[in-house]
Amino acid sequence: MTPWFAAVLLAAACALPLPARALFDDEVARQRIEALRKQVEATAKLVEERLTQLEDRRALVDLASQIEALRADIARMRGQLEVLQNQADTAEKRGKDLYVDIDTRLRKLEQAKEPAAADKPSADAAPAAETRAYEAALNQFKLGNYALAISAFQGFLVTYPSSKLAPSAQYWIGNAHFAQRDYKQAIAAQQKVLAAWPDDAKAPDAMLNIASAQDALGDRRGAQRTLEGLVAKYPQSQAAASAKQRLTPSGARK
Numbered sequence: 001m002t003p004w005f006a007a008v009l010l011a012a013a014c015a016l017p018l019p020a021r022a023l024f025d026d027e028v029a030r031q032r033i034e035a036l037r038k039q040v041e042a043t044a045k046l047v048e049e050r051l052t053q054l055e056d057r058r059a060l061v062d063l064a065s066q067i068e069a070l071r072a073d074i075a076r077m078r079g080q081l082e083v084l085q086n087q088a089d090t091a092e093k094r095g096k097d098l099y100v101d102i103d104t105r106l107r108k109l110e111q112a113k114e115p116a117a118a119d120k121p122s123a124d125a126a127p128a129a130e131t132r133a134y135e136a137a138l139n140q141f142k143l144g145n146y147a148l149a150i151s152a153f154q155g156f157l158v159t160y161p162s163s164k165l166a167p168s169a170q171y172w173i174g175n176a177h178f179a180q181r182d183y184k185q186a187i188a189a190q191q192k193v194l195a196a197w198p199d200d201a202k203a204p205d206a207m208l209n210i211a212s213a214q215d216a217l218g219d220r221r222g223a224q225r226t227l228e229g230l231v232a233k234y235p236q237s238q239a240a241a242s243a244k245q246r247l248t249p250s251g252a253r254k
Helices: 003-015 018-022 027-113 125-142 146-159 166-179 183-196 202-216 220-233 238-247
Strands: none
Touching: 125 146, 125 166, 146 166, 166 183, 166 202, 183 202, 202 220, 202 238, 220 238
16 A cells, blocks of 8 residues: 555545444444545545556657757758759859850950951961860869869860761760769760761770769669670770770679
8 A cells, every 4th residue: 555545544434433443343334434535545446547647648749849840950951952952053054154245255265366357267277276175174073073074075066066076075965964864864965976986996995984874873784785785886995995804703893
């Protein structure tokens, strides 16, 4: 018997009429005590149940508060993601605008060096401008600014579509996508090299990059077919030598 229950029982006993207390040991007194005990136990049980219900409600309130907090965190992170995406889009646009601005300035400088009677830049000046534009884009790649490199090389291809450096520019676009782990875009970019310049020195390297991207996507069979096609089509290239090594069991990934 708990101290609390004993105290309740004692109080109940004290509340009995005097004759009942005098005859505490008779049957009637015992029945009254037993009835009172049951009443106290029932009351205690009811109190415990209500306390348990109250605790459950508090737990539900706490859970609801946690859910609302998580929703707020998710909303905040979505907002941050939208901001970052907007910044990335803005940076890409600025990169393209910067390339166009640099190219325009270079053209003006080249034209300023020519005699006033000349209407077009000389043949030597034009390749020089192409080379500088190409190197500027390649430097962005080397610095790890892959998005800017892609924009710069795309701008180069728009400005100099017939340049001898055009295949290399398209190849580096694919490499930049690969560096960003955008393997599908990398494959698409390198396929453009093979479609437009199949005889260029960058074509074997483009096929090797396609195989690497396929492997990264989990397409092992596709990568193997690409490597086999590379060896068959460009057997004397350095890329073919790398492909042969990767096709051997010792060179294959485990």
